[in-house]
Amino acid sequence: MDAVKLRVARPTRNLDAVVRFYRDGLGFEVLGGFEDHAGFDGVMLGHAGAPYHLEFTVERGHEAPRAPSEDHLLVFYVPDPEAWAARVRRMEAAGFAPVPSRNPYWDANGRTFEDPDGYRVVLQQAAWSR
Incomplete structure (x- = not known):
C-alpha cells in the first residue's frame, strides 16, 4: 500500500x-513549479x-x-535541541525575526515566524509523541 502524502496548497501575494x-x-x-497553468503560476517546496x-x-x-488570523499555523516538531536551535538561527540569518505567538502555548517551547502572507510557522522544540 502506498503511504499517504500531504500537500498543503494555498495562494500567495508574492511568490518570490x-x-x-x-x-x-x-x-x-x-x-517543482509551473507557469501559466490555466492562469496560475506556482511552486512546490519540501x-x-x-x-x-x-x-x-x-x-x-x-x-x-492575507492570512485570516495570526493563529493559522504550520507546526514543525524538532525534538533535538541542537537541530532546533540551528533551524531558529537559519531563520534569523535569512532575515526573519520571531514574532510572539497568538497562543502563548507555542512560545513556551518554540519560536514562531510569520511568512510574507501573514501565515505563521512554529518551530517547536519538542517531539510529537502521538
Whole structure:
C-alpha cells in the first residue's frame, strides 16, 4: 500500500518572497513549479522523500488575501535541541525575526515566524509523541 502524502496548497501575494521564506529560512527545497497553468503560476517546496510538501500559487490578475488570523499555523516538531536551535538561527540569518505567538502555548517551547502572507510557522522544540 502506498503511504499517504500531504500537500498543503494555498495562494500567495508574492511568490518570490514566500519561496525565499520557506527555502532560505526553513531550508525547504524547490521540488517543482509551473507557469501559466490555466492562469496560475506556482511552486512546490519540501524535502525530498518527505511525505509532505507545500504548494504556493499566484493567480494572474488576482491578489490573494492575507492570512485570516495570526493563529493559522504550520507546526514543525524538532525534538533535538541542537537541530532546533540551528533551524531558529537559519531563520534569523535569512532575515526573519520571531514574532510572539497568538497562543502563548507555542512560545513556551518554540519560536514562531510569520511568512510574507501573514501565515505563521512554529518551530517547536519538542517531539510529537502521538
